Structure formats: C-alpha cells, structure tokens
Amino acid sequence: LVPESYDYVYQKIKNDVCLSSISGGTDIISCFALGSAILPVYRGELQCKGLGMSVEIRDEFGKAVLNQKGELVCTRPFPSMPIYFWNDPNNEKYYNAYFSTYENIWCHGDFVKETENGGLIFYGRSDTVLNPGGVRIGTAEIYRQVEKLDEVLESIVIGQNWQDDVRIVLFVKLAVELQLDEALIQKIKTQIRSNTTPRHVPAKVLQVNDIPRTKSGKIVEIA
Structure with missing residues (x-):
C-alpha cells in the first residue's frame, strides 16, 4: 500500500486497526514481508519479514544495506521454496530466475528499502528499475x-x-x-x-x- 492508503484507512475506516500490507509471490506460496498483530504499524511500511525468511536488502555490490534501496534477497532456503521447474532438465530457467544476480542467494526481483523500524518499503520490480x-x-x-x-x-x-x-x-x-x-x-x-x-x-x-x-x-x- 502507498502511504496515502494508510491515511485513508485510519481516517475514514478505523483508527485502531492493524493494517498489514504484505508482499510475496505465487512461486514461493508465501510472503517475504508480512504483518504482525504485536508490532506497530508505520505509514507506508510493510511491518516485518516473514517468519523463517532470511530476508536482506542488498546493493549492486552484494552488500546488505539499511535505509537504502536495493534488491530483496533471501539468503537461506525456506520451507516453501520451489526446487525446480518443469521442462527445465538442466535447471537453467530455475537458476536464471532466482540465482543469477547473487550466487546461491535467492533474488526475488523486488526493489525495496529496509527501515530502522524493521519495516520494508517497496518501490516496484527491480527488473523494471529505471536508470x-x-x-x-x-x-x-x-x-x-x-x-x-x-x-x-x-x-x-x-x-x-x-x-x-x-x-x-x-x-x-x-x-x-x-x-x-x-x-x-x-x-x-x-x-x-x-x-x-x-x-x-x-x-x-x-x-x-x-x-x-x-x-x-x-x-x-x-x-
């Protein structure tokens, strides 16, 4: 959700609701960023990383960064991670889809910033980032x-x-x-x-x- 949508919900619908904007993927049957009933809600931010998801934001040099836009990655395997594609005998499509940016690290293709609150702000797909x-x-x-x-x-x-x-x-x-x-x-x-x-x-x-x-x-x- 964009920040203005948070304003609308709290001003027009309910001022004490836990508003959880989330982000994941059909391919992982899960979310890298989720909501939590026991954490505060910050305007424009997804509240926290998913349970069991080793999520980091990395710059173009592969360094983990805070308060800086970069690639959303998952540095360790997770239970719902797909392990291969159909009709991809050499795993070339699978590798190119997730592991070609950073070796042996899942790169999801989202352009994101992690804040000091532990929240995440999404700026769109990284494969459509303009330069x-x-x-x-x-x-x-x-x-x-x-x-x-x-x-x-x-x-x-x-x-x-x-x-x-x-x-x-x-x-x-x-x-x-x-x-x-x-x-x-x-x-x-x-x-x-x-x-x-x-x-x-x-x-x-x-x-x-x-x-x-x-x-x-x-x-x-x-x-």
Whole structure:
C-alpha cells in the first residue's frame, strides 16, 4: 500500500486497526514481508519479514544495506521454496530466475528499502528499475504521483535507451474524452518533479488508449 492508503484507512475506516500490507509471490506460496498483530504499524511500511525468511536488502555490490534501496534477497532456503521447474532438465530457467544476480542467494526481483523500524518499503520490480543518469528509480515512485491526478486513469512507465543514456517515457490513459495537451503534460511533469526529483521527470509523455496487463492484472512494463 502507498502511504496515502494508510491515511485513508485510519481516517475514514478505523483508527485502531492493524493494517498489514504484505508482499510475496505465487512461486514461493508465501510472503517475504508480512504483518504482525504485536508490532506497530508505520505509514507506508510493510511491518516485518516473514517468519523463517532470511530476508536482506542488498546493493549492486552484494552488500546488505539499511535505509537504502536495493534488491530483496533471501539468503537461506525456506520451507516453501520451489526446487525446480518443469521442462527445465538442466535447471537453467530455475537458476536464471532466482540465482543469477547473487550466487546461491535467492533474488526475488523486488526493489525495496529496509527501515530502522524493521519495516520494508517497496518501490516496484527491480527488473523494471529505471536508470536515467545512473540513478536507480523504482517505477512505483512515478506511478504514485501520476495516480494522484484526476485526469489520468492509468499509466505505464518505461526506460528507453537514448543517446548513450536512459530516458523515461510515460504512457497515460486519460479520463473519457480528455486529450493530452501541453498544459496537461506540464501538470504531470510538475506533479512528479515537486514530489520526487528532477531525475524522475519523464522525457516524453504520450497518450494511449489502454495499458497492457497480465491475466492477474499486473502492468506489463518489460514487454
């Protein structure tokens, strides 16, 4: 859940509920980050790591970090861990899916920061992290700002290799009968710049009729 969703729940629904945002995967039949009825809830944070999950956040050099965005990894085996894929006799797909980033360490593909509270903040999939000017940006950081605008129903953001760098391209699906014009483009860019950094601002904003999604409703950024 984004921080604003916490505000909504506590202001509009119930002010003393244990709000547990969680994250895991269908493939592990489990969660790396969970809720707990005996821990405090911090705005925008998943409360704690899953029981029995040796979860760390690692930087690009493989070092465990705190209060810094990085890769969510699990350093030891866990009971619900898949041990092979069907039709993968040499375990190549299995290895490439989880163990190619850090040797013998499960890398889940999430871009995350661990806080001093022991909580976790998710910034999107690490395989869709944008790198304009060498700065790593989670796509969720941009979505969070764009979705605040009433004019935008949905959006999808990608990194495009451009002139020896990466430029951010944002596609938007607008409310019925709205057309993207220069004024709305500037409004979108201002919203992003004011609440993130100039690096987050897309180089191009383009209107589309629809956003591609998987059968489970996830935005298909890589494709």
